[in-house]
Amino acid sequence: MKCLSACLLTVLLLAACSEPGPALLVEGLQVTAPLPGRAVSTAYMSISNSSTAPIVIEKFTSPEFARVEIHRTSLVDGVASMSRLESLAIPANDQVTLASGGLHLMLLEPEKGLIPGQTVTLELHFNGGGLLIINAPLASRQPTTGGEV
Numbered sequence: 001m002k003c004l005s006a007c008l009l010t011v012l013l014l015a016a017c018s019e020p021g022p023a024l025l026v027e028g029l030q031v032t033a034p035l036p037g038r039a040v041s042t043a044y045m046s047i048s049n050s051s052t053a054p055i056v057i058e059k060f061t062s063p064e065f066a067r068v069e070i071h072r073t074s075l076v077d078g079v080a081s082m083s084r085l086e087s088l089a090i091p092a093n094d095q096v097t098l099a100s101g102g103l104h105l106m107l108l109e110p111e112k113g114l115i116p117g118q119t120v121t122l123e124l125h126f127n128g129g130g131l132l133i134i135n136a137p138l139a140s141r142q143p144t145t146g147g148e149v
Contacts, residue, residue: 023051024090024124026134031120032141034110041065041114042141043105043122046097049090056127057088064120066109073101082106116140 029045049055060068070085080101088103090096098104105122114120116138124132 023049024055024126024130024132025050026124026132029122029134029136031107031122031136031138033114033116033138035141039109041107041110041120041138042100043068043107043136044098044100046095047088047090047124048095049092052092054092055090055130057090057124058127059087059125060105061123061125062107062121064111064114065107066111067107068122069106069108070103071106072103114138 025048027046027048029043031043032041034041047057057070060070062068070088071082072085073080073082085103088096096103107120118138119135120138122134122136124134126132
């Protein structure tokens with residue numbers, strides 16, 4: 001019985017070691033606080049996919065916000081505009097960067113008063129039912145004179 005228990009434990013440990021790690025890695029997450037009198041925050045980050053297949057992030061959610069939307073800022077004839085995306089594809093063995101002036105997240109309608117330094121949670125829901133939960137402190141945001149988001 002002792003040998004059977006030891007063998008079973010070894011098989012379970014080997015099975016646990018063979019589990020693949022998460023294919024998505026988020027780095028440089030920055031979530032900005034809403035400007036005074038506004039109900040919109042932004043989030044920027046780099047998302048890497050270490051798998052051999054593309055991963056589609058179908059939606060982002062946050063317990064601190066009513067909605068999280070994926071947006072792309074584009075410049076056409078000197079005029080900046082934003083368009084909403086339904087999903088975000090991360091190519092196999094590649095990285096996508098969300099940054100001011102390009103792809104970014106709009107976090108809308110905070111559920112409560114948010115202050116810089118407070119932890120904000122983002123949930124990445126991706127194809128196949130996957131979920132990645134990440135946290136970042138809320139950063140101060142200064143008003144800009146341009147059309148940057």
